[in-house]
Amino acid sequence: MKSSIMHILKQSNDWVSGEYLCRELGVSRTAVWKHIRGLREDGYDIEARANLGYRLRSVPDIPYPDEVTVDLDTVVMGSRIEYYTDLPTTNGEAKKLARAGCPEGTVVVAESQSGGKGRMGRFWFSPRGRGLWFSAVLRPMVNLVETPQVTMVVAVAVALAIREHTGVAAGIKWPNDLLVEGKKICGILVELNAEMDRVNFMVAGIGLNVNIDSSQFPPELSETVTSLKIAAGHHIPRVPLLRTILQSFDFWYQRWLREGFVPVLNKWRELCVTLDCPVTVHTMKDSYVGHALDVDETGALLVQTPDGEVQRLVAGEVSLRKI
Amino acid sequence: MKSSIMHILKQSNDWVSGEYLCRELGVSRTAVWKHIRGLREDGYDIEARANLGYRLRSVPDIPYPDEVTVDLDTVVMGSRIEYYTDLPTTNGEAKKLARAGCPEGTVVVAESQSGGKGRMGRFWFSPRGRGLWFSAVLRPMVNLVETPQVTMVVAVAVALAIREHTGVAAGIKWPNDLLVEGKKICGILVELNAEMDRVNFMVAGIGLNVNIDSSQFPPELSETVTSLKIAAGHHIPRVPLLRTILQSFDFWYQRWLREGFVPVLNKWRELCVTLDCPVTVHTMKDSYVGHALDVDETGALLVQTPDGEVQRLVAGEVSLRKI
Numbered sequence: 268m269k270s271s272i273m274h275i276l277k278q279s280n281d282w283v284s285g286e287y288l289c290r291e292l293g294v295s296r297t298a299v300w301k302h303i304r305g306l307r308e309d310g311y312d313i314e315a316r317a318n319l320g321y322r323l324r325s326v327p328d329i330p331y332p333d334e335v336t337v338d339l340d341t342v343v344m345g346s347r348i349e350y351y352t353d354l355p356t357t358n359g360e361a362k363k364l365a366r367a368g369c370p371e372g373t374v375v376v377a378e379s380q381s382g383g384k385g386r387m388g389r390f391w392f393s394p395r396g397r398g399l400w401f402s403a404v405l406r407p408m409v410n411l412v413e414t415p416q417v418t419m420v421v422a423v424a425v426a427l428a429i430r431e432h433t434g435v436a437a438g439i440k441w442p443n444d445l446l447v448e449g450k451k452i453c454g455i456l457v458e459l460n461a462e463m464d465r466v467n468f469m470v471a472g473i474g475l476n477v478n479i480d481s482s483q484f485p486p487e488l489s490e491t492v493t494s495l496k497i498a499a500g501h502h503i504p505r506v507p508l509l510r511t512i513l514q515s516f517d518f519w520y521q522r523w524l525r526e527g528f529v530p531v532l533n534k535w536r537e538l539c540v541t542l543d544c545p546v547t548v549h550t551m552k553d554s555y556v557g558h559a560l561d562v563d564e565t566g567a568l569l570v571q572t573p574d575g576e577v578q579r580l581v582a583g584e585v586s587l588r589k590i
Numbered sequence: 591m592k593s594s595i596m597h598i599l600k601q602s603n604d605w606v607s608g609e610y611l612c613r614e615l616g617v618s619r620t621a622v623w624k625h626i627r628g629l630r631e632d633g634y635d636i637e638a639r640a641n642l643g644y645r646l647r648s649v650p651d652i653p654y655p656d657e658v659t660v661d662l663d664t665v666v667m668g669s670r671i672e673y674y675t676d677l678p679t680t681n682g683e684a685k686k687l688a689r690a691g692c693p694e695g696t697v698v699v700a701e702s703q704s705g706g707k708g709r710m711g712r713f714w715f716s717p718r719g720r721g722l723w724f725s726a727v728l729r730p731m732v733n734l735v736e737t738p739q740v741t742m743v744v745a746v747a748v749a750l751a752i753r754e755h756t757g758v759a760a761g762i763k764w765p766n767d768l769l770v771e772g773k774k775i776c777g778i779l780v781e782l783n784a785e786m787d788r789v790n791f792m793v794a795g796i797g798l799n800v801n802i803d804s805s806q807f808p809p810e811l812s813e814t815v816t817s818l819k820i821a822a823g824h825h826i827p828r829v830p831l832l833r834t835i836l837q838s839f840d841f842w843y844q845r846w847l848r849e850g851f852v853p854v855l856n857k858w859r860e861l862c863v864t865l866d867c868p869v870t871v872h873t874m875k876d877s878y879v880g881h882a883l884d885v886d887e888t889g890a891l892l893v894q895t896p897d898g899e900v901q902r903l904v905a906g907e908v909s910l911r912k913i
Contacts, residue, residue, distance in 0.1 A: 464905035
């Protein structure tokens with residue numbers, strides 16, 4: 268009902284009488300008033316005048332499903348959007364929905380995460396209303412060996428959306444962190460639930476620092492992380508940004524399903540900032556220094572060690588060395 | 591308490607007085623009697639005589655944790671065993687325990703599965719007490735690309751355990767069904783929960799037809815499935831068989847972690863009954879006929895099509911063609 272009232276107010280773009288709302292929606296004046304109050308509590312600025320009725324002055328920059336889906340043009344992404352003020356992690360909630368059979372493209376978004384996590388179980392700072400913390404459920408009909416490509420699909424899609432929407436030159440660090448001027452601005456955590464020859468579902472979690480000021484980061488992070496606001500020099504509305512990201516994600520995901528990994532990989536190479544760089548590699552087994560040469564056709568990083576050998580890295584941690 | 595009484599009766603192998611049990615366990619005669627009754631209900635045959643006390647005549651062939659773990663010699667397999675009379679699926683319960691953080695090697699075993707499933711979501715006939723329906727939780731520190739190897743580890747381990755324990759010549763059909771004389775005797779369903787560079791857990795589900803008579807199979811299955819009892823010509827006790835399988839599984843799993851895929855693959859090739867055979871291949875995309883040549887070093891099946899080309903098959907369904 269709140270959605271319907273909002274829809275009418277948005278469409279009219281002018282005063283709408285209470286009487287009209289009652290008639291259209293088949294409810295009492297008291298009911299209309301109750302829902303208007305609810306919308307105001309949600310952050311919608313609605314003017315009310317005795318003789319004129321109601322007029323929408325502004326919508327809040329909060330990723331409510333009703334706002335995100337306005338003019339959202341996608342095949343699957345955002346097919347269903349679940350909004351929460353707080354979650355332990357959006358990936359956790361998305362996995363729960365996925366196990367229960369939610370449609371592909373279901374997106375879980377939260378204002379804050381109490382237990383936000385990055386790769387390798389690391390803490391991810393997710394303060395209330397200052398970022399886009401969300402997860403999308405995917406159900407690709409691919410082989411298990413192709414699933415790691417999804418992290419690169421997401422990295423490409425989000426980096427391009429950031430560039431297009433804000434002009435901030437986000438780059439990719441292998442395999443899927445987004446950096447701006449060497450500092451992390453976005454983390455991507457893709458999880459997989461599969462049988463050996465069938466993907467049950469994947470969940471792609473994205474944590475993007477949007478309107479966090481330098482002073483708001485925990486001191487131990489302040490040297491290594493940044494936000495779009497810091498990089499762009501101004502506040503960035505989150506709802507249109509999220510819409511752009513979902514559209515870009517949808518585009519690159521569909522393209523990957525249709526055309527395979529090559530177009531993704533080519534774009535990934537263009538956006539990567541850690542190729543032809545000295546790196547330190549940490550794997551589950553050992554650590555070594557080397558020079559990042561390229562990625563191969565599977566997305567593995569090729570690192571040349573000082574003795575000239577080339578190591579093929581399918582998983583692990585890579586840090587840039589300053590020389 | 592029931593476990594402790596059982597332990598004392600097993601150790602003694604003779605009459606044990608009620609007085610002795612009371613003293614050892616610090617409980618009343620009534621309590622001892624109550625637990626003896628419980629053990630009898632569980633299927634333990636315990637004799638009771640006024641002047642002598644209790645004597646264990648026989649233990650039931652039911653995979654209770656206390657029975658399976660007797661002399662079980664493994665590194666991780668069976669570190670914890672959960673027994674159920676009925677479950678929807680043992681894989682489902684094992685995944686629940688794994689998400690909650692259970693130790694590696696946790697085994698879930700059920701007398702029957704109401705929703706037993708094979709690969710591709712297919713029905714798996716799991717009648718009460720007639721088979722070994724169980725799942726093990728694994729937490730290997732390996733890369734995602736190596737995880738499909740686990741299905742072949744399980745196939746090798748179970749096929750060898752069956753051969754050793756019953757003399758029935760179980761063979762492997764790519765990738766991981768076990769056949770006896772061309773009929774399916776065991777299905778293996780491995781599931782994976784992972785991040786892109788870290789395995790959270792895997793669950794290996796095994797459904798082995800033990801004491802099912804031909805007449806007990808649903809008519810639509812009777813031509814394509816068999817059981818150990820049918821193949822061996824006699825009833826097979828399940829508890830020692832399960833113990834042998836867990837030990838074999840543990841051995842091959844540890845060997846795989848330590849030495850990699852090559853020893854597993856070599857043994858898999860020896861046990862495979864579908865190499866050098868005419869096959870029909872069904873993948874997610876298409877179907878074709880060909881000749882199964884070999885598996886490569888990743889476990890993919892190499893199939894030569896009539897035009898001479900060799901297809902590399904990483905997932906899909908292969909059926910043997912009669913010519």
